[in-house]
Amino acid sequence: MKDESRLLKKVREALEKMGLFALFLGEVAKWTFRKPFRARLVTEQLETIGVMSVPIILLSSLSIGMIFSLQLGNFLSMFRAEILTGAAVAKTMSRELAPVVTTLMLIAKNGSAMTAELGTMRSTEQLDAMETMSVNPIQYLVVPRVIASVIVFPVLTGIANIVGVLGSYFITVMVRGVDAAGFLDQLYSYTRPRDISSGLIKAAVMGLLVSLICSFYGYHARGGSRGVGDAATRAVVTSSVGILIADYIMADIMIKVLFR
Amino acid sequence: MDAIVSVRNLTKSFGPVRVLQGLDMDFPRGKITSIIGQSGTGKSVLFKNIIGIMTPDEGSILVDGEDIAGLPEGEKRRVRRKFGYAFQDAALFDSMTVGENIAFPLREVLGMKDRKAMQRIVREKLEWIDLPGIEGKFPSELSGGMRKRVGVARTLAVEPDILLFDEPTTGLDPVLSESINALIRRVNEEFGITCIVISHDIIGTFHIAHRIGFLADGAIQAAGDPGEVARAEHPILRKFLQNSFTDLRLDCEDEEEE
Numbered sequence: 001m002k003d004e005s006r007l008l009k010k011v012r013e014a015l016e017k018m019g020l021f022a023l024f025l026g027e028v029a030k031w032t033f034r035k036p037f038r039a040r041l042v043t044e045q046l047e048t049i050g051v052m053s054v055p056i057i058l059l060s061s062l063s064i065g066m067i068f069s070l071q072l073g074n075f076l077s078m079f080r081a082e083i084l085t086g087a088a089v090a091k092t093m094s095r096e097l098a099p100v101v102t103t104l105m106l107i108a109k110n111g112s113a114m115t116a117e118l119g120t121m122r123s124t125e126q127l128d129a130m131e132t133m134s135v136n137p138i139q140y141l142v143v144p145r146v147i148a149s150v151i152v153f154p155v156l157t158g159i160a161n162i163v164g165v166l167g168s169y170f171i172t173v174m175v176r177g178v179d180a181a182g183f184l185d186q187l188y189s190y191t192r193p194r195d196i197s198s199g200l201i202k203a204a205v206m207g208l209l210v211s212l213i214c215s216f217y218g219y220h221a222r223g224g225s226r227g228v229g230d231a232a233t234r235a236v237v238t239s240s241v242g243i244l245i246a247d248y249i250m251a252d253i254m255i256k257v258l259f260r
Numbered sequence: 261m262d263a264i265v266s267v268r269n270l271t272k273s274f275g276p277v278r279v280l281q282g283l284d285m286d287f288p289r290g291k292i293t294s295i296i297g298q299s300g301t302g303k304s305v306l307f308k309n310i311i312g313i314m315t316p317d318e319g320s321i322l323v324d325g326e327d328i329a330g331l332p333e334g335e336k337r338r339v340r341r342k343f344g345y346a347f348q349d350a351a352l353f354d355s356m357t358v359g360e361n362i363a364f365p366l367r368e369v370l371g372m373k374d375r376k377a378m379q380r381i382v383r384e385k386l387e388w389i390d391l392p393g394i395e396g397k398f399p400s401e402l403s404g405g406m407r408k409r410v411g412v413a414r415t416l417a418v419e420p421d422i423l424l425f426d427e428p429t430t431g432l433d434p435v436l437s438e439s440i441n442a443l444i445r446r447v448n449e450e451f452g453i454t455c456i457v458i459s460h461d462i463i464g465t466f467h468i469a470h471r472i473g474f475l476a477d478g479a480i481q482a483a484g485d486p487g488e489v490a491r492a493e494h495p496i497l498r499k500f501l502q503n504s505f506t507d508l509r510l511d512c513e514d515e516e517e518e
Contacts, residue, residue: 117355120354121353121354124349124351124354125347125348125349125351126351126352126353126354128313128347128351129345129347129351129352129353131313132311132313132340132343132344132345133340133364133365133368133369133418134337134338134340134341134369135368135369140368
């Protein structure tokens, strides 16, 4: 009986949270298209989320390109097909690895910070202060983060694609001694523009999801510093799981639509 | 009485809890009105309804004769520009400097773009609160009393008609409390701004307020000038006043013994 009521309570709480998230989405959509448009705040977020994240994206994508080439090269050498390493890396990086790894890195670096900043502002009445001045906190704080994320995630994914392939070139050609011309030839033959564009579209959708989820948890944080910490943890977990589910759905749709 | 804000039959509930139950109160123009009462009696709820960030279940809130209770959000924002709100913990934006905090409403509310004009206003406001030259400091570098004064300076930047003070002296020592009470008096006397204060600081309230309302059981139980409220017969108010002034007497006796 007790378990049953606890379960019902959990279900009710989950439904309430979903309703709250739907209302939040509506508010963000409404305030995105209302004046004033604050370009300065979007630029600031482009710098924070984008420019400041370049080093970590370079490092992670280079590592993945190199490690993937090392493992794949080993496997392909059994069929004397190491020359395909670059093409395989470029295809998987552009379609899946670059958008997913870039997004996970950005969740760790910026998503948690987004939640913590908004949560702290909530608990110290800074959001209330904005409201009393007739400045809508969603328009001032959330909308610039969402717009910047939708722009920045694909850009960083593009960078990750290039750097990942460079890492693959270094391992395959310079370390393992595979012919450079053959490596590039296979790379160009097998990698299509739609491989790259599908990854960039995924990255934009993931940017939208991550910024919305992380802002939502921060905006509705309760319970002082502990509440802010809990909100940041929930935001990271929810957005990480959320983007993997969204990735599967998008991959399924794109295979049917783009890669027939 | 020329009331700038009039609250009529204000009722507000949260679930089964009725916090405000038919509250009536007039706030005279150009005067300091204090609302006193025990914790959890709904003083902050009253403020949030007055400023329009909470909607009453029943009743009306007249600001300059306009009932804001039923207004759509856009109209409420227009009326809200008549108000300034000094928060209990100042609620300064901690990622901005003091100067940026004071310039924030100038840029975002008044739409000012002239940086030099904004800097001049920031300087003037900081000089007015006796804290010149702290534009570049962050809120975390200031003491509690300084933060509260900067909070007041930020609200004054847009020259509101009505300034709401939420527990302005809570957490401050008696000397700082006195300086904040003096600041409220100056705001009222020098700018003619109507001040509405909610406070636990009974002694300070009797020093600065022109009018006092005692809030208990969701309604104003006694209202009038400080003399009238001091003579009111409401039992909780009597106890409230007796405790506060007994504390004061004990403090005085301690000082005499020393």
